[in-house]
Amino acid sequence: METIVEKSLEDIFEEKIASEIRIEPKDWMPEKYRKTLVRQISQHAHSEIVGMLPEGNWITRAPSLKRKAILLAKVQDEAGHGLYLYSAAETLGTSRDQMFEDLLSGKAKYSSIFNYPTLSWADVGAIGWLVDGAAIMNQVPLCRTSYGPYARAMVRVCKEESFHQRQGFEIMMTLCNGSEEQKEMAQEAFNRWWWPTLMMFGPKDEESPNTEQSMRWKIKRFTNDELRQRFVDMMVPQAEFLGLTVPDKDLKWNEAKGGYDFGAIDWNEFWNVVKGNGPCNKDRLKARNKAQEEGAWVREAAMAYAEKAATREKKSA
């Protein structure tokens, strides 16, 4: 007789994580892992959905038919990304309705960047170039995140996202090569979006309580500060190429670390926006609540019809 050494479920789970085996919905997982995932994935989904609003704001005013088509397709992609992500979170046993409720009540968080207003057409370019650029830095490593459905959703998201940043850069480049007014428009938008974009990577590592556990579970692959540094190093040359001035007096190349040193982020502003005091927090939630409330009768009607149709089918069978 062989003796079977009983491994605890937790050991099996940890082994899988250690050997880069994906965790799938029906596998045993620690409750805290599940909770962390639901929180992170739903926040990510909410960000996509709320993120539709600032850009969607410009769909009716896009300056050419081509730009209109691209922007419309892009904002629609964000709806799709939200949908993929909600589906991934649903495999963990939380319904989309529940997640929506948390968003609409203000309980759940979403990326603070979308609480800033889009004031000019250049903002659409700046969002694509900067905000999507930052999002991609966050998202590419998530294609290897330890939870299978999340990783698969992210592969899809990243694939589709690849044109988003380019379209933003293209808008900025067109403006920067355009008239004086257009150049000013581009610089002005850049000034407003630069710092909030740096905040997108989240609080400094020493103030990010969830990072360590998330890294250990391979939900997260890089720390906030690592990603932020990479982003700055990537964007500064692009801004130079466009002829835009980075709104940071302290920005300086640091030969020793092979990267840029940059000025202090205004964390008061960050936390204030997180708390709900950003310029558009209220508008964003109002818009989402309105869509949800005004759509209720539609969702009910479809359900009622489906039930009636099913009954009819049974009777006729």
Added chain:
Amino acid sequence: MNKKEWPLWEVFIRSKQGLDHKHVGSIHAADAEMAILNARDVYTRRMEGVSIWVVESSHIHASNPEEAGSFFDPANDKVYRHPTFYVVPAEIKNM
């Protein structure tokens, strides 16, 4: 929001004629007809498919991951099921 949520459906797409339908994700819909339309609108925006299957998620029965050992390991030692198990002389082509 105590109203009933639209059920969840799993979506399978045949990316081109001759290939299997592959699971791509899920959507919500009140009925099957709408589920197909929704799957089309969500998952084929980039010419990804030529055919769609949808199955209400609650109708999918899955094997139990804890039984994965007894289910799938036995196939491990049946190398004779794989063509590379057999020696074919180098002169024989196209087998």
Added chain:
Amino acid sequence: MMDHHTQPAHVLHELQFKTPLQEYSPEVRQLVFDYTLQLADTSLILSHRLAEWCGHGPILEQDMAMTNISLDLLGEARNLYQYAAELEGKGHTEDDLAYLRDAVAYKNPLLVEQPNGNFGDTVLRQFIFDTFHYFFLKELQNSTDHRLAAIAEKSLKEASYHIKWSSEWVIRLGDGTEESKKRMEAAIDELWTYSGELFEATPTEKALQELDIIPDYTSIKAEWDKHVAQVLQEATLALPQDQWMQSGGKYGRHSEHLGYILSDLQYLQRTYPGQKW
């Protein structure tokens, strides 16, 4: 390198039609130009209205559905504007035609500029239009004008989906809950009056029908009647009685709504004239 599969189909469709212009007399050319512009305006304005839903739909899946339809119509509008610009031969672009004409120069029927209202209103507006659009494109495919025929053939594939989408929704909302039925009845009361104009031929349209460049509307109207009656019956909604039909859009006499659409649409082009975007 840009991987085409990662781009939405709609973004890729620039200048698909490169068939050379047909030989037309200046008079006929003017007629085809005017009419092509009318079709382009119609698709653009309806696309614009649907796009207003983006981010505000009743459920994510439908948000995406409406955007898909909006993108299809926008693609169709662009093909038509590009053709119109070629016919005109003055070096104008699709954008010049869309962004630099005022409301009275727009020739879309009144239906498509009507506000979105609630989701039921949008579905009904779409249903009235999609049914027309579908049967119309089926005929336009046979146009002696090669370009219009080619554009129709491409758009028909999309319109076949649109008519399915809006018909299915009319059925679900009509035969859904009491509330949804009431809303659909109200939508019919509101919008039916704009259905007649779709089939009313202007002098331009009549002249083109005589030249066999565009189809006669009689048989299209018969198909429309049949499909609409079928769907409304399945939706347990009453077919409206004959009633007064509003018209004027095709002559440039619009509702007040169009001006607001254009002030959004044309804002940047008007504020910063002559720039590249």
